[in-house]
Amino acid sequence: MHFLYPSFLFALALLLIPVIIHLFNFRKYKKVVFSDIRFLRQLSEQTKKQQRIKDWLILLCRILALAFLVFTFAQPFIPAKESQKIKADSWTSIYLDNSFSMQAIGKEGSLLDAAKQKAKNVVEAHPAAQNFQLLTNDFEGKHQRLVSKKEMLQMLDEVAPSMAHRNLQQVYERQKSLSQQSGASLGRTYWLSDFQKNMEPLPQQLDSQVAVFLLPFKGVQQQNIWIDSAWFSNPFLKKGNQNKVHVWVRNNSENSFENQPLVLKIDGAQKAIQNFTCAAQQRVEVVIPFSLSDFNWHEIALSITDYPIVFDDVYYLTAKAQEKLPILLINDLVDASSIKKVFGLDAFYDLKEVSVNQIDYQGLNKNALLILNEPNALSSGLSAELQKFIKEGGVLLFIPAANPKDLLSIQQFTQALGAQMLAKQNGPIQLGNMETKDALFAQVFSKSPEWLSLPIVNSYWQFGANGKNAQSIIQLKNEMPFLMRLKLGKGNGFLMASSLQTNESGLSKHALFVPLMLNLPLQRTHKLQSSFLLGENSTFSFESELSSKVVNLKKGNQEHLISVQTKEGKSYGSLNGQLKEAGIYQMLAEGNAIGKLAFNYPRMESVQGFLDPNALATSLGASVFDKDISVLKSYMERDLKGQQFWKVALFLALLFLLCEMAIIRWWK
Numbered sequence: 001m002h003f004l005y006p007s008f009l010f011a012l013a014l015l016l017i018p019v020i021i022h023l024f025n026f027r028k029y030k031k032v033v034f035s036d037i038r039f040l041r042q043l044s045e046q047t048k049k050q051q052r053i054k055d056w057l058i059l060l061c062r063i064l065a066l067a068f069l070v071f072t073f074a075q076p077f078i079p080a081k082e083s084q085k086i087k088a089d090s091w092t093s094i095y096l097d098n099s100f101s102m103q104a105i106g107k108e109g110s111l112l113d114a115a116k117q118k119a120k121n122v123v124e125a126h127p128a129a130q131n132f133q134l135l136t137n138d139f140e141g142k143h144q145r146l147v148s149k150k151e152m153l154q155m156l157d158e159v160a161p162s163m164a165h166r167n168l169q170q171v172y173e174r175q176k177s178l179s180q181q182s183g184a185s186l187g188r189t190y191w192l193s194d195f196q197k198n199m200e201p202l203p204q205q206l207d208s209q210v211a212v213f214l215l216p217f218k219g220v221q222q223q224n225i226w227i228d229s230a231w232f233s234n235p236f237l238k239k240g241n242q243n244k245v246h247v248w249v250r251n252n253s254e255n256s257f258e259n260q261p262l263v264l265k266i267d268g269a270q271k272a273i274q275n276f277t278c279a280a281q282q283r284v285e286v287v288i289p290f291s292l293s294d295f296n297w298h299e300i301a302l303s304i305t306d307y308p309i310v311f312d313d314v315y316y317l318t319a320k321a322q323e324k325l326p327i328l329l330i331n332d333l334v335d336a337s338s339i340k341k342v343f344g345l346d347a348f349y350d351l352k353e354v355s356v357n358q359i360d361y362q363g364l365n366k367n368a369l370l371i372l373n374e375p376n377a378l379s380s381g382l383s384a385e386l387q388k389f390i391k392e393g394g395v396l397l398f399i400p401a402a403n404p405k406d407l408l409s410i411q412q413f414t415q416a417l418g419a420q421m422l423a424k425q426n427g428p429i430q431l432g433n434m435e436t437k438d439a440l441f442a443q444v445f446s447k448s449p450e451w452l453s454l455p456i457v458n459s460y461w462q463f464g465a466n467g468k469n470a471q472s473i474i475q476l477k478n479e480m481p482f483l484m485r486l487k488l489g490k491g492n493g494f495l496m497a498s499s500l501q502t503n504e505s506g507l508s509k510h511a512l513f514v515p516l517m518l519n520l521p522l523q524r525t526h527k528l529q530s531s532f533l534l535g536e537n538s539t540f541s542f543e544s545e546l547s548s549k550v551v552n553l554k555k556g557n558q559e560h561l562i563s564v565q566t567k568e569g570k571s572y573g574s575l576n577g578q579l580k581e582a583g584i585y586q587m588l589a590e591g592n593a594i595g596k597l598a599f600n601y602p603r604m605e606s607v608q609g610f611l612d613p614n615a616l617a618t619s620l621g622a623s624v625f626d627k628d629i630s631v632l633k634s635y636m637e638r639d640l641k642g643q644q645f646w647k648v649a650l651f652l653a654l655l656f657l658l659c660e661m662a663i664i665r666w667w668k
Helices: 005-025 040-074 110-125 147-159 169-178 180-183 337-343 362-365 380-391 409-416 513-520 611-618 629-641 646-666
Strands: 076-078 093-096 134-135 187-193 210-216 224-232 242-250 257-266 268-276 283-290 295-303 313-318 326-331 349-357 369-373 396-400 419-434 456-465 470-474 481-488 491-496 538-542 548-554 558-566 570-572 583-589 593-601
Touching: 005 040, 040 646, 093 169, 093 180, 093 456, 110 147, 110 187, 110 210, 134 147, 134 169, 134 548, 169 180, 169 187, 169 210, 169 326, 210 611, 224 295, 224 313, 242 257, 242 268, 242 295, 242 313, 242 326, 268 283, 268 313, 313 583, 313 593, 326 337, 337 349, 337 513, 362 380, 369 380, 369 548, 380 396, 380 481, 380 491, 396 513, 409 419, 409 491, 419 481, 456 470, 456 481, 538 593
Parallel strands: 093 134, 093 187, 187 210, 326 349, 326 369, 369 396, 396 491
Antiparallel strands: 224 242, 242 283, 257 268, 257 295, 295 313, 419 456, 419 470, 470 481, 481 491, 538 570, 548 558, 548 583, 558 570, 583 593
């Protein structure tokens, strides 16, 4: 047994006072003359004996009451084990989850505000000389050092919501690294979080010298509705046309949201509003039409109203109408007038024709569509470049020649795309089944066409598919493919089984030919992404050949210099965590505006799913503080000073004082 204030033990000398009072009874007795006391002798002897016992008990109660009162001020305790006691050279790290999910409302306001207050209480529970580390999801450099108690409280006030997300393995490794920094192996870590499921993976094994304490927070309503993603129907937007934006809205709650407004703004002005209904735990696709009046860059913001988690209620896009849609016709000295007439119907399409021997390989990726029209032979170099074009998202239409000079090179090319070019067959035979729901026939058919109205083919090449990435879009009556879609990388290759020459096929004279050809360039995957996600490893790209290696991303008063690399007409940049705020950023190079980029917050925090803190603590061997912080304070005091008994001493002092009063009052 030890005493926190042993100097108070000198007060035990006061125990002599009740002893002296007992030994020297200063009470004066008055003599009373009585005639005969022989009948009172026995009663007198009994009373004197009882009185002596009573006096001794009163003395004992007074001594014990006074002794335990002295012990109360001396504060007796049993010291904690050396392995458990907080030492001056130990460290304390507090992880405060400031992710967007902590914006949810709890019983004491927002979870983040409640967590900040409880973190302050944790700091106050430690001794004044203790050093602390504050850790948030931002993993900032200023949080990589130990600070004093006063500075720690100031840093807690500065914590703000962040888009950054960390799993518990990352948090623990970051906190554990303090043992090397501080030179102390003993440490305490506190995790203040709502413990979402996306915080997995968990630490594999905790250090026995690092104690982990969980302080969980839970919102009153665990629900959220948000915009998950948005995209344009077509990879190329047209000026003055009715373009469409598709929006996925998700409902992560137990309630259905009915007739909720989805607002579309262009350059800050509201242009459309679309009501939607989303059932509980479901998602719904909302389509909103819009138009662009010029060829400039425009800022698009899609928004819904939801509370209290609002970071995912807005989704940003950038849009720019395409002035021309470049198409390259690679011709091998054959008549291509039918193709030229089709693309001449709309000034939006910019068709250029080159010979198979005069192709500029560097400029291939600038085209939305390549038409390889009846080649007699294909070199290995051209074949490789065409495959690369498709893999990067391009669209290629291959039209075979009736009698190619180098059939083997053509067969090797189609083999690389995923289809075997077999023997040539003679007709006539009519086109048969069509996949009218394929994207190639979007808005072409309102119902299945009549077979009798389809064109006739006089000769055709047999194609055999090599894998699941091949799809027959148009078939002949004998169920042999006439037009095949072959997926290769990000793009599509389309193989036609017959030449477009009138003696080979009647397709070029048929009404189906026009929408078929005009829709082909629209099958290209988006050349320019309309938005990017923010994050530590976020990247972005844009179509521009810059001489500068740096671009400036500007939003309001914010400016960020980002290094970029240019490759094959496209520039790539990495944010390295520089951008913290979602929105539209203007892109400048050498002082000139070259475009706009949209950045959105990641949606990892949108799904409201949580870990069980007690089960988590059991699996990790940690402790949970889910009650009043006073429990933590007493726990800290016990670890600092050991098991304390001053409250027990005070209780015993009062108990013996009450016993004395009871003896005096009721012992007659």
